[in-house]
Amino acid sequence: QQPVQSPQAVILREGEDAVINCSSSKALYSVHWYRQKHGEAPVFLMILLKGGEQKGHEKISASFNEKKQQSSLYLTASQLSYSGTYFCGTENTGKLIFGQGTTLQVKP
Amino acid sequence: EAQVTQNPRYLITVTGKKLTVTCSQNMNHEYMSWYRQDPGLGLRQIYYSMNVEVTDKGDVPEGYKVSRKEKRNFPLILESPSPNQTSLYFCASSFGLAGIQETQYFGPGTRLLVL
Numbered sequence: 688q689q690p691v692q693s694p695q696a697v698i699l700r701e702g703e704d705a706v707i708n709c710s711s712s713k714a715l716y717s718v719h720w721y722r723q724k725h726g727e728a729p730v731f732l733m734i735l736l737k738g739g740e741q742k743g744h745e746k747i748s749a750s751f752n753e754k755k756q757q758s759s760l761y762l763t764a765s766q767l768s769y770s771g772t773y774f775c776g777t778e779n780t781g782k783l784i785f786g787q788g789t790t791l792q793v794k795p
Numbered sequence: 796e797a798q799v800t801q802n803p804r805y806l807i808t809v810t811g812k813k814l815t816v817t818c819s820q821n822m823n824h825e826y827m828s829w830y831r832q833d834p835g836l837g838l839r840q841i842y843y844s845m846n847v848e849v850t851d852k853g854d855v856p857e858g859y860k861v862s863r864k865e866k867r868n869f870p871l872i873l874e875s876p877s878p879n880q881t882s883l884y885f886c887a888s889s890f891g892l893a894g895i896q897e898t899q900y901f902g903p904g905t906r907l908l909v910l
Contacts (some may be wrong), residue, residue, distance in 0.1 A: 728904055783899070
């Protein structure tokens with residue numbers, strides 16, 4: 688079952704914050720976050736493991752609520768380089784299933 | 796340099812003509828997988844492999860075959876391609892610990908057009 692991401696698209700000004708949500712109907716062992724720029728391969732941002740802590744990557748951080756089977760990605764003081772499509776991936780027994788993606792556009 | 800390579804990067808073919816897309820990684824990763832990416836659908840897993848000679852179906856395996864005879868290689872085979880397999884394909888690899896995956900490293904992608 689593909690996780691559901693919201694919103695589908697976000698447009699920001701440089702310096703603004705954004706939150707991308709990812710929810711699953713199944714119990715999760717881990718949640719992965721990746722960013723993909725146009726015409727390129729997805730690039731790893733972070734993994735959150737069941738029972739683990741909130742993890743950060745520069746000004747990008749994420750949380751994982753195991754009970755609600757949800758994860759959120761927080762982008763603080765966004766930069767132009769944050770533009771791209773963000774995917775969450777939920778892992779359960781070896782399969783990694785990605786959401787449909789959230790397109791983020793940061794404008795000057 | 797640690798990397799995942801795919802060949803070819805671009806391919807135009809005709810319906811029914813068998814093709815193979817190769818994937819190779821030089822990081823000694825146990826876990827390898829294939830995804831297809833279509834607009835609005837995100838990345839969908841086709842097949843994955845936990846280790847040599849161990850493969851399993853992902854979410855969209857129909858029309859595809861894989862093999863894992865060596866740890867570094869994980870080719871994707873389309874025995875009889877059809878136009879609905881026109882897509883962008885990514886190979887990925889990672890270390891795998893008891894089914895919980897580490898960072899996945901993606902190849903550059905293969906853009907396939909089936910006429």
